[in-house]
Amino acid sequence: MAENTKTTENQKAFTIKELVELAKRGREDILPTLHVALDEHPELWQHYGSLAKQAQGAWLKLIAGPDLYMRECVERHTAHLMAALAGPEATALERLQAERIVALNLQTSYYEALLAQESGKASSKVTEYLHERSGVAEQRLQQAMLNLARVRKLLPRVLKVDVLVTGQIETTVKNAADPDTTTEDGGPTRVQVPANRIKDLLAAAAN
Numbered sequence: 001m002a003e004n005t006k007t008t009e010n011q012k013a014f015t016i017k018e019l020v021e022l023a024k025r026g027r028e029d030i031l032p033t034l035h036v037a038l039d040e041h042p043e044l045w046q047h048y049g050s051l052a053k054q055a056q057g058a059w060l061k062l063i064a065g066p067d068l069y070m071r072e073c074v075e076r077h078t079a080h081l082m083a084a085l086a087g088p089e090a091t092a093l094e095r096l097q098a099e100r101i102v103a104l105n106l107q108t109s110y111y112e113a114l115l116a117q118e119s120g121k122a123s124s125k126v127t128e129y130l131h132e133r134s135g136v137a138e139q140r141l142q143q144a145m146l147n148l149a150r151v152r153k154l155l156p157r158v159l160k161v162d163v164l165v166t167g168q169i170e171t172t173v174k175n176a177a178d179p180d181t182t183t184e185d186g187g188p189t190r191v192q193v194p195a196n197r198i199k200d201l202l203a204a205a206a207n
Contacts, residue, residue, distance in 0.1 A: 016041065052099035059106035063113070078102055085148070091155065097148035104141040111137055 014022070014030070019037055022030050038045050047053060056078060064071035085098035111134035118126060 016044070020044075050099075052096075052103055055103040056099075056106060059103065059110055063106065063110050074106075078106065081105070091151075093151045093155075094148065097144060097151055100144045101141065101148060104137060104144050108134065108137040108141050 014033065016037060019030060019034055023034050060071055060075055060078070063074060082098055082102050085101055086095050090098065111130055115127070115130040115134055118130065
C-alpha cells in the first residue's frame with residue numbers, strides 16, 4: 001500500500017509501510033496517526049491482530065524454513081482447509097474453533113515430520129521428547145475438533161427456504177442439532193418439496 005497519512009505534530013507524510021515500521025520500533029508519537037491509518041485500513045489489524053494467524057505463521061516458518069515454495073503451498077493448503085472447516089456463513093465461534101484446528105494441525109504435522117526426519121538418527125531422549133510433543137499436539141487437535149462439533153450441535157437450527165424456478169422449494173438446514181440433517185460430507189441437507197407446502201415451511205422456519 002502506498003497511501004500516505006499525516007502526523008498532527010510535524011505534518012510529515014508517512015506511507016503505511018513507514019508507519020508500521022515506526023510503530024514496531026515503539027514510536028509512541030505516531031500513535032494518533034497509526035489509529036487513523038488502522039481505522040481507514042481495517043484489513044491491517046484484522047490480519048496482524050489475529051493471534052490465530054500469528055500462530056499459523058510461526059508454525060509455517062518452522063515447517064518450511066527457507067523453502068519459499070513449500071511455505072506458499074502449505075499456506076494455500078491451510079487457507080483452503082480453513083475455508084472448508086468454517087464454511088461460507090460461519091459464526092464467530094465456528095471461525096474461532098476452525099482457526100484453532102488449523103493452527104494445531106500445523107503443529108501436529110510439524111512434530112510428526114520432525115520425528116520422521118530424526119528417526120534412527122536422534123538420541124532416545126530426543127525421540128522420546130518428539131513422541132511426547134506429537135502426542136500432546138494430537139490430543140489438542142482432537143479436542144479442538146470435538147469443540148467445533150459441539151459448537152455446531154448447540155447452535156440454533158436455521159431453516160432457509162428458497163423458491164426454485166421449477167416450482168419446487170429447496171430447503172437448506174444449517175447448524176442443525178439433529179445429525180440426520182447433514183450429508184455424509186458434513187454439508188447441509190438439501191431437499192425439494194412441492195411448492196404448495198411453502199406455508200408450512202415458512203411456519204416451521206418461524207419457529
